[in-house]
Amino acid sequence: MRKLILLATLALTAAVTPSALASASPAPATVAAAPTAAQLLAKTTGCKQISNGKYKTDEDASGKTVAVCDANGAVFWKADMDIDCDGQRTSQCNENTDCCYQDDTAFHQSDGKPLNAAKLPYIVVPSSSSIWKYSSSGLKGGGSCAVIYNGKVEYAVIGDTGPTQIIGEASYATAKDLGINPDPSNGGTDSGVTYICFKNSTVSPIENHSNAVSKGQSLATTFVNNN
Structure with a gap:
C-alpha cells in the first residue's frame, strides 16, 4: 500500500511541476557582475537635488551649473575633472609641476602620511x-566612489576637500586610469564625468586601491539593483 501511495505521489509531482514552474513569477533581474559604465549612468538620468543651489566647475566659470543629487544609497554629481596633485611629493606632483601644490591632503594614510595623488585614485569633495x-x-x-568617464569606471576613495563653491576634481591617478590627461598644469577635462559616492561607506586602509575596487564594485552592484 505504501508503495502504491509513493508512486501516485511521484506521478502527481511530475504532472504538476512543469505547470507550476511555468506560472511562477520570474525573479527580478539583478546585476551579478560589476556594473558597466552604462548601467551606472542609467541610474543617474534624473536628479533629486539635495544641494542648496549649484556649484561652479572652475574658479573662472561663468555660472553655477552642477547640483548634488540624492539616490538610494548614494549621492552623485556630473561635472568636469580638475587634477588634484596634493599630498606626498612625487615626480608627477610637486611645486614645479603644479602651481597650486600643497604637501598635505584632508585625509591621511593609515601611517599618518598624506595621500599620494600620483598613485592613489581619489576624488575631492567640496568643503x-x-x-x-x-x-x-x-x-x-575614505568613502567609496565610482567615477565614470567615456565608458570607463574607476573606483576611488574620498581623499581630499576643495573650495566651497567648486566641484569636479580628482587625483592624478584617477585621471590617468580613466584616460584623462593627468598633468596638473594642463590636464583634466571640461565635462562628461559622473561621480557616484556611496553613503556610509569606508575603504580601509584608505590607501589600499585593491580594497577600494572590491568595495566599490560591491556597492555599485547594490546601487544599480536598488535604483
Whole structure:
C-alpha cells in the first residue's frame, strides 16, 4: 500500500511541476557582475537635488551649473575633472609641476602620511558650506566612489576637500586610469564625468586601491539593483 501511495505521489509531482514552474513569477533581474559604465549612468538620468543651489566647475566659470543629487544609497554629481596633485611629493606632483601644490591632503594614510595623488585614485569633495555638507549625506574620508568617464569606471576613495563653491576634481591617478590627461598644469577635462559616492561607506586602509575596487564594485552592484 505504501508503495502504491509513493508512486501516485511521484506521478502527481511530475504532472504538476512543469505547470507550476511555468506560472511562477520570474525573479527580478539583478546585476551579478560589476556594473558597466552604462548601467551606472542609467541610474543617474534624473536628479533629486539635495544641494542648496549649484556649484561652479572652475574658479573662472561663468555660472553655477552642477547640483548634488540624492539616490538610494548614494549621492552623485556630473561635472568636469580638475587634477588634484596634493599630498606626498612625487615626480608627477610637486611645486614645479603644479602651481597650486600643497604637501598635505584632508585625509591621511593609515601611517599618518598624506595621500599620494600620483598613485592613489581619489576624488575631492567640496568643503562643507551652505551649499552642501558632504557629511550630512553620509560621506567621509575614505568613502567609496565610482567615477565614470567615456565608458570607463574607476573606483576611488574620498581623499581630499576643495573650495566651497567648486566641484569636479580628482587625483592624478584617477585621471590617468580613466584616460584623462593627468598633468596638473594642463590636464583634466571640461565635462562628461559622473561621480557616484556611496553613503556610509569606508575603504580601509584608505590607501589600499585593491580594497577600494572590491568595495566599490560591491556597492555599485547594490546601487544599480536598488535604483
